[in-house]
Amino acid sequence: LETFAGDQVLRVEPCNEAQVRLLKQLQAREPLQLDFWRSPANANEAVDIRVPFACLQDVKVFLESRQIKYSILIEDVQALIDEETREMNLSER
């Protein structure tokens, strides 16, 4: 069973085309196993990425070192899944 403990969802806000291109480069880095919920397309359009815990630091360093603005949309994906599972169990009962 795949767990998402510590995985975060980052909302990234590229402010120009150069930053969009950088995000596309990030997307192409397969070993990071990033899950793009909203892919980079245009400047000033938010990009949402689920980042596995193992590469959270790499991704944040990548963004910060290039002055790409981001915020944490979901602190811990597994905590949400656990809450959803709890709700489903309750509903089943």
Place this chain on the structure above:
Amino acid sequence: KERGSRSFNYGAYHPLESIYQAMDDLVAEHSEIVSKQQIGESYEQRPLYVLKFSTGGKNRPAIWIDAGIHAREWVTHATALWTAKKMASDYGQDPSVTSLLNTMDVFLMVVANPDGYVFTHTKNRMWRKTRSKTPDSSCIGVDPNRNWDAGFGGPGASDNPCSDSYHGPKPNSEVEVRSIVEFIKSHGNVKAFLSIHSYSQLLMFPYGYQCSEINDYAELDDVAQAAANALASLYGTQYRVGPICSVIYQASGGSIDWTYDYGIKYSLAFELRDTGHYGFLLPANQIIPTAQETWLGLKTILEYVRDHPY
């Protein structure tokens, strides 16, 4: 155990078996207008079902609605099931639904990617793709909304089997996609094709595989805008409206691009309420509000299609 669609909890998420049972219950309770058809079998050999809403007639013009082609978007399956119940129970009560079903048939596919859906319940809640195996790769699955024969393999789709947007080895390689394509072709009289996704509140029309304007741009933009306004009238949920390429991003091999090029003018895709703050885990208490507002948008489109035959 829930027995019958009257006691079914539409405000909760359910495993595939419960959804299929609820579809059977709906058919049993509204057998005069609802029936179930199997249009194929998934890669892991689960039945692919559509609910047919029809008041008779032979090969009437039809509207197709599918939900859940991306497995993790659970609120879409839930919304589709609620919509099925709504249409069945409103027939004979709501003049709009009555007139629609007296004129056209509606085909509603509640779970377009059942293998993926089961996988999200048992192994990986964030799974999006099908579960087909790719030769020479350890990675599983194809993005079924990059697998249609519309600019296949172009921008916005990956050729890497490990990617979440992998387009697959060839167009229609996924049996889940191929089954819908064959159904649409064999029916021959589908006039609207509506696909329901969820994330970031969009109502889109072709194209995604290229960024050029379609011939019917003005008309589809008007219809979609009217639908988005109707949807917003309930809870104020704001949708962005426009072609896939400009509203979200260029993406090739998508379903509504293929249906539009095939001749189905009213081809649109919804991205339901999901602000991102819950990811694809929209809280269960938002299922019914989402379904209710979506119904208002859907109904606007259904009425327009009914009143504008082509």
